[in-house]
Amino acid sequence: MANFYCEHCGSKYSSVSSLTSGTCPRHPNGPSKGKHELYEGSEKPQYTCKFCGSKYSSIVSLTSGTCSRHPNGPSKGKHTPAL
Template identity: 55%
Template sequence: MQKYYCENCGSKSNSILSLTEKSCYRHPLGSGNGKHVVYQGSEKAQYSCKYCGGTSSSIFSLTSFPCPQHPNGNNEGRHLPLF
């Protein structure tokens, strides 16, 4: 069964609908200010940040930390997984 992940927090679901109908606690606009966004890439052993190239074994752990090269400024946003 395919899993769908949120690109902002790494939450997973068995369907796109059940994922995207819930609020994301790591949404760029703030916790609860937006819905989960479906990660468009495939499942991988390592995920890389779109901005700095940092890596982690899960989207959840990658997005847990601020990114030093985020477009909003140094550590002003979280890592975002590269597709």
């Protein structure tokens, strides 16, 4: 059975419908101001931020940190997983 992950917080769900039905605590519009969004990449042993190249072992740990090269400005956004 496949796992589905939120691009913003890394939460894991067993279906896309259950993923997209809940609000996301790390949504770009603010905590719980938007729904979880599907990470469309595959499961991997390591995830890379598409803005700065930092590597983490999970999407949860990647998306918890602020990114020094985020498009909104240094440390004004979270790391975002590259596909």
